[in-house]
Amino acid sequence: MRTTRTTRDGHSGTGPGAITPDGCAVELYERLLVGDEPDVIASRTPEGGSILELGCGVGRVTHPLVARGFAVTAVDESAEMLERVRGARTVHASIEHLELDERFDLVLLSSFLVNTGDEEVRAGLLATCGRHVADGGVILIQREAEGFYDDLPRESPMRGTGTIRIASEEIAPGLRANQVDYIFDDAQWTQFFRTRHLPDAAFEQVLAEAGLALVGYLTPNHAWAEAAALVPAED
Template sequence: MIDFDNLAGYRNAHTYDQLNDLNETEWKFYFDLAYQLGSPILDVACGTGRFTIPLAERGFDLTGVDLTPEMLEVAKQKAERLSVNINWVHADARHFELGRKFRFIFTTGNSFQHFLDRESVDGLLRTIYMHLDQNGVFAFETRNPVLSLLISETNIEKDHKTQLEHYVFTDRKWKDESAVNESIQPFALRYFSPKSL
């Protein structure tokens, strides 16, 4: 399907943090669910803890799981600086076992779109199901592809059969507010049609 590391753009976790602030809609949606459902909470593909840490600061019992060690390391450092206690787990979201159930499980940003084939999505959903409390909620987001935009965007390669869109990611390493090193990385996301969802 792809012959490159689709997570390469996430290896520079500090730059990721600089470029990915929480937006108000995401913030309100996930925080409202956390307050409605309560703890414990599992953040799948937690990255640098952009949701995990603020929820833990508000007293929720949080576990964050991520496949990228660089992201988890930054998350741990941030949590330590803020004296926030979070259970950080390095694991593949398609198959891990924590031995506990969660009232609320979520994955934010375009994380869900990184599960590029049916087998990966099924693995993720099996893992979620195994960890979800009987009355728990799993929340995620994905972009709804608008056909007219998909047709008009010329800088993206599209494979309509696999529903993959291929991008080029420019990784910039920052120093003193100026880019000192750039590398170009291929990057793919899956756009799920409403029917396939």
């Protein structure tokens, strides 16, 4: 059954099955294959360490991390997504309002969430990272790399099977409206959402505004960044 759900301002989704508040389709994310995310995360987490995964979805990244022996607390605002997560502690909550009375060796903010079009939400996401990282711990952030919006619209194959089409337009200075189509032989999903691209200097500035500091970029395209809290956590 194909559904259409209009959620937040500028965010919606269409396609079979449940659609989350930010326009993501649960059944779609069950089909998507994991990339190098677990390798990047494992390289910065102590053996058997604790990970707070913010925006875990159906567990595409969670499950490989659990399999490697990490203690994962997986957070998502979608109950339908969390139902698919196995082997991890799950927390049903919005990321920007999360208040857990504990701290973690690594806090993970992936899926380009830092590039949200809502600056207030972005500040809340980063504040949550700072509240929950242990003293001396690591914050990992996945962000849009430079050139992310070059050569649009574009179409490319997805890992495994299917095709992804991306289109985007700037609707205000720095604010973009995006459409992504996920096309399979037996189904199709479309997601509409808004983002703000953050070049390196702007990204480092928003980190500083949130009380965080860039430690370094972990990949040549700067899509993965390591940050740390400027002020040590207080118990």
